[in-house]
Amino acid sequence: GGELYIPFTVAKAKVEEVQRDMVAMKAQQLSLVDEMEQHYKDIERDLQEYFLAYIKRLKAAAEDQAGAHQTTLEQVGDEAERFRELAEASMLEASSRIATLEREKSKLQFVLSEDADVHDLLDKERTLTSSLRSESST
Numbered sequence: 001g002g003e004l005y006i007p008f009t010v011a012k013a014k015v016e017e018v019q020r021d022m023v024a025m026k027a028q029q030l031s032l033v034d035e036m037e038q039h040y041k042d043i044e045r046d047l048q049e050y051f052l053a054y055i056k057r058l059k060a061a062a063e064d065q066a067g068a069h070q071t072t073l074e075q076v077g078d079e080a081e082r083f084r085e086l087a088e089a090s091m092l093e094a095s096s097r098i099a100t101l102e103r104e105k106s107k108l109q110f111v112l113s114e115d116a117d118v119h120d121l122l123d124k125e126r127t128l129t130s131s132l133r134s135e136s137s138t
Contacts, residue, residue, distance in 0.1 A: 006014075
């Protein structure tokens with residue numbers, strides 16, 4: 001046979017070259033892994049910052065809305081208080097007016113009853129006068 005033999009020095013040099021290439025490839029692979037790891041850490045940090053900012057905005061919006069609701073509740077409470085005060089004032093005015101009208105009614109009833117007594121007296125006087133006339137003419 002025609003077998004070829006590679007000289008030992010050439011084979012040894014080739015093996016050392018392959019080893020160097022493997023060491024370089026491993027270093028390159030580790031560098032890529034480190035780069036990818038850093039890239040994912042950056043993405044994680046960016047997402048975390050984004051969501052923290054988003055949560056902060058949501059919280060601020062919720063606080064604004066709660067503040068608006070509180071303001072509305074206070075306004076409704078103020079209006080209810082003004083309405084209650086107005087209603088009380090109206091009731092006091094109505095009660096006072098009713099009391100005045102009742103006093104005036106009592107006075108009118110008294111005057112009318114005096115007028116009725118006067119009318120009764122006038123009627124009695126007429127009756128007496130006419131009976132005296134009729135007696136005196138006989």
